[in-house]
Amino acid sequence: MKRVDDFRLKFGQKELVPIIIGGMGVDISTAELALEAARLGGIGHISDALVHDVSDRRFDTEFVKGKTKFYKSNISNSDKSSVQFDLGELAEATRLHVGKTMEAKRGDGMVFVNVMEKLTMNSPRDTLQVRLNSALDAGIDGITLSAGLHLGSFGLMAEHPRFRDAKMGIIVSSVRALQLFLRKTARLGRLPDYVIVEGPLAGGHLGFGMDWEKYDLATIVAEIAAFLKTEQLDIPLIAAGGIFTGSDAVGFLENGAAAVQVATRFTVSNECGLPAKDKQEYFRASEADITVNTISPTGYPMRMLKNSPAIGSGIRPNCESYGYLLDGNGNCAYITAYNEQIALHPDGKNISVMDKTCLCTHMRNYNVWTCGSSTYRLKDTSRLQPDGTYLALSAEHIFRDYQFSVDHQVMLPA
Numbered sequence: 001m002k003r004v005d006d007f008r009l010k011f012g013q014k015e016l017v018p019i020i021i022g023g024m025g026v027d028i029s030t031a032e033l034a035l036e037a038a039r040l041g042g043i044g045h046i047s048d049a050l051v052h053d054v055s056d057r058r059f060d061t062e063f064v065k066g067k068t069k070f071y072k073s074n075i076s077n078s079d080k081s082s083v084q085f086d087l088g089e090l091a092e093a094t095r096l097h098v099g100k101t102m103e104a105k106r107g108d109g110m111v112f113v114n115v116m117e118k119l120t121m122n123s124p125r126d127t128l129q130v131r132l133n134s135a136l137d138a139g140i141d142g143i144t145l146s147a148g149l150h151l152g153s154f155g156l157m158a159e160h161p162r163f164r165d166a167k168m169g170i171i172v173s174s175v176r177a178l179q180l181f182l183r184k185t186a187r188l189g190r191l192p193d194y195v196i197v198e199g200p201l202a203g204g205h206l207g208f209g210m211d212w213e214k215y216d217l218a219t220i221v222a223e224i225a226a227f228l229k230t231e232q233l234d235i236p237l238i239a240a241g242g243i244f245t246g247s248d249a250v251g252f253l254e255n256g257a258a259a260v261q262v263a264t265r266f267t268v269s270n271e272c273g274l275p276a277k278d279k280q281e282y283f284r285a286s287e288a289d290i291t292v293n294t295i296s297p298t299g300y301p302m303r304m305l306k307n308s309p310a311i312g313s314g315i316r317p318n319c320e321s322y323g324y325l326l327d328g329n330g331n332c333a334y335i336t337a338y339n340e341q342i343a344l345h346p347d348g349k350n351i352s353v354m355d356k357t358c359l360c361t362h363m364r365n366y367n368v369w370t371c372g373s374s375t376y377r378l379k380d381t382s383r384l385q386p387d388g389t390y391l392a393l394s395a396e397h398i399f400r401d402y403q404f405s406v407d408h409q410v411m412l413p414a
């Protein structure tokens with residue numbers, strides 16, 4: 001009976017354990033978690049979502065405070081078009097986060113950064129260009145393009161000396177998205193080094209509509225594999241979304257995937273950035289506690305626990321401090337939804353906004369408990385302690401369980 005460890009992900013001469021821990025913003029997939037994956041011979045992701053805030057918390061910078069102060073006079077203004085990111089600071093924050101992580105890297109694996117196109121930051125092209133190139137400057141091993149089609153992203157890095165040497169991949173949920181990406185980037189003469197195929201059971205934002213239940217990961221992986229074969233493109237395919245056991249992973253590896261990307265099981269690891277009490281919410285969740293809704297202002301459906309504190313919250317939009325989803329014209333769907341409620345309740349008190357959520361602030365404060373569809377099985381991966389809480393696990397324990405387990409077994413902690 002095969003184990004994940006019988007397979008290897010090959011990048012040229014380099015061989016890796018074919019387990020990738022997916023990016024989880026904001027700082028849910030911490031540097032510590034990514035570094036463990038790399039130490040164990042796999043790939044870990046950090047995320048550059050809200051990188052200023054991540055830098056402030058980790059390295060005592062004051063990027064967010066400075067921005068809030070600079071735009072203070074705009075706080076009660078519903079027009080956010082003037083709120084911009086300083087590109088120099090964005091570069092600095094990215095270089096700090098990525099650079100410090102890479103300095104700490106040990107072992108044979110790799111650390112990648114997850115870069116979401118939907119973080120439009122009120123100046124989509126310029127900010128994305130800075131994010132991508134600063135991560136390359138800081139020595140990142142690879143960049144995973146996510147949450148968007150990224151039709152221009154390779155072009156934004158084409159002049160960077162590391163453009164052809166760093167690993168670059170994209171997350172897609174359909175063969176069409178991949179075709180489009182390949183067509184748009186063909187002129188650069190650089191193929192992606194890997195393609196992550198994310199199915200509808202993943203955590204975070206979904207690359208599907210609210211009809212996500214009609215799709216299934218194995219079918220999409222097979223479609224994309226067939227397309228690559230027809231085009232004679234030898235690009236490693238990585239399956240993601242709902243892969244809960246080592247045996248689930250072996251199933252994909254035997255059917256043409258070069259690796260798997262997993263995340264949900266690591267949300268209850270010690271190294272994961274979620275606060276300890278929130279990890280207990282993930283452990284305790286039942287299947288009925290998980291929902292896919294449309295409260296993310298990005299327009300993508302998002303899976304989360306139904307008791308996420310962000311749902312229904314009517315806080316004032318906090319774009320002067322964050323503003324990562326402003327579209328380039330000062331708009332964000334949360335601002336619109338919030339203003340509708342303000343018009344109905346002009347005193348501004350006890351406002352509840354059900355339609356959308358202030359994703360920046362709430363992700364920053366870990367109030368959106370986004371999760372994969374298999375979260376309700378996390379309780380089966382740990383032990384309930386006498387005080388009624390579940391034991392958090394080490395990332396190494398979970399990683400090794402994926403790597404060596406057979407028969408859909410899950411190794412419990414000692």
Ligand SMILES: Cc1cc2nc3c(=O)[nH]c(=O)nc-3n(C[C@H](O)[C@H](O)[C@H](O)COP(=O)(O)O)c2cc1C
Binds near residue numbers: 025147241242265
């Ligand atoms: C808590 C959480 C946060 C996530 N955040 C992001 C993110 O910021 N960007 C992204 O591309 N994917 C994100 N994802 C998706 C994962 O990187 C991964 O591809 C997917 O969840 C794998 O499926 P699994 O969770 O069932 O193992 C997130 C997933 C989880 C569970």
